[in-house]
Amino acid sequence: MSLAVHESEYTNTEFTPRQQAVLECALGLLVAGGEKALTTAGLARNANCSKESLYKWFGDRDGLLAAVVAYQASKVHFPPEGGATADTETFRQHLNAFATELLAVLFGETSVALNRLSIGQSNKDDNRLGQLLLQRGKYMISAKARSLLEAGRHRGYLKFDDAEEAYQVLYGLAVRDVHIRLLLGDKARPEEHDLESQAELAVQRFYKLFGT
């Protein structure tokens, strides 16, 4: 599956297994109680590690937060293109699958928690977290989407000038204002829980705009 979350199927080169376990615990604290719930003492207590180790591994609290974001981003993989996208129908199914996975990632509680964290820290001097999330989150997805759309254009299924612009339209059609509402603490409406239908409707409208 594209965009799927792998549970460390093999060792992540960036962090040791022990560190990954601690970061996983930090993610849990973040999802449960937000940024202020992620204190160095609290994490040490919950993860059964010492504060000294935290500071040895991550430098300071900001480094810890950056490590959490980087760790989660490292779990989202983009396996190479699904191979033979021969006919029109399977290509459209690929678009549907992409849109569905996009919604699944964006609306997941982990993504919501990390977005809240990064947005809350976006007033810092350098704003490492926001840049990190944009770089290793949105830009990756955008690249994946562009290559998919370019393939569709090359085969004559789609028609557009700028792939980035086309992707942004697809994003807007699929996400609408649901993401910001979730970030603000609103509950998703019932029909918005059916990601498949939402994605299919978005792709349908996308074809009405960019289909041949």
Next chain:
Amino acid sequence: MSLAVHESEYTNTEFTPRQQAVLECALGLLVAGGEKALTTAGLARNANCSKESLYKWFGDRDGLLAAVVAYQASKVHFPPEGGATADTETFRQHLNAFATELLAVLFGETSVALNRLSIGQSNKDDNRLGQLLLQRGKYMISAKARSLLEAGRHRGYLKFDDAEEAYQVLYGLAVRDVHIRLLLGDKARPEEHDLESQAELAVQRFYKLFGT
């Protein structure tokens, strides 16, 4: 102008002029340095008031934050419908104007700062700020948009089943992922600064989906 910001043309019944001045100062601190820059001592110093007055007026720090959000929301008015929207062309111009103003509000630094604040506080128990921003911000705009779209449908310019759904599509076409990128600290691309063109393009695509 719809959605225009009025500078307290006449006394806001909710806050005294002195309190409004202090809240204005708080807004400035928020826009400049984010939530952590808005301390009670700092606000008292900058606004030339005492902490005791702050607590007397707003109860506690959370009350102060809520007051800031409520105050800013009270400045955004939705004057009654522009009156005679007779022909097709003027109606479409109204849609363009609405979309432009929507982008102008959402991408303004004040809105960005308040959204960041509310999102950062959305893990609290009751989440007053997020509810407040949703209630007095997004829902108001949504209502305005729905009435506008309903009028278009009634006159035969548009065709859709659910006005709320149609509005969300218009929102997605206009905003795309720019809002979340701004919240994360990304800079808007050059072409995204031309709100008029962006809005016009969005309305053009909206007509392709819902026009008659």
Next chain:
DNA sequence: ATCGAACCGTACGGTACGGTACAAATTCGG
């Protein structure tokens, strides 16, 4: 068995900030 490295748990200093208390100053109605 011994050494050394990494790690755990805890305790502690320093600091920032929310909230309160109080005397001096200012405003304002009568």
Next chain:
DNA sequence: CCGAATTTGTACCGTACCGTACGGTTCGAT
């Protein structure tokens, strides 16, 4: 002009948390 109420400026308290230090423990290597 006067007195009451409000506001200001400052000092202060308690708390929460970051960052560090240190004693004790586990565990693999030699």
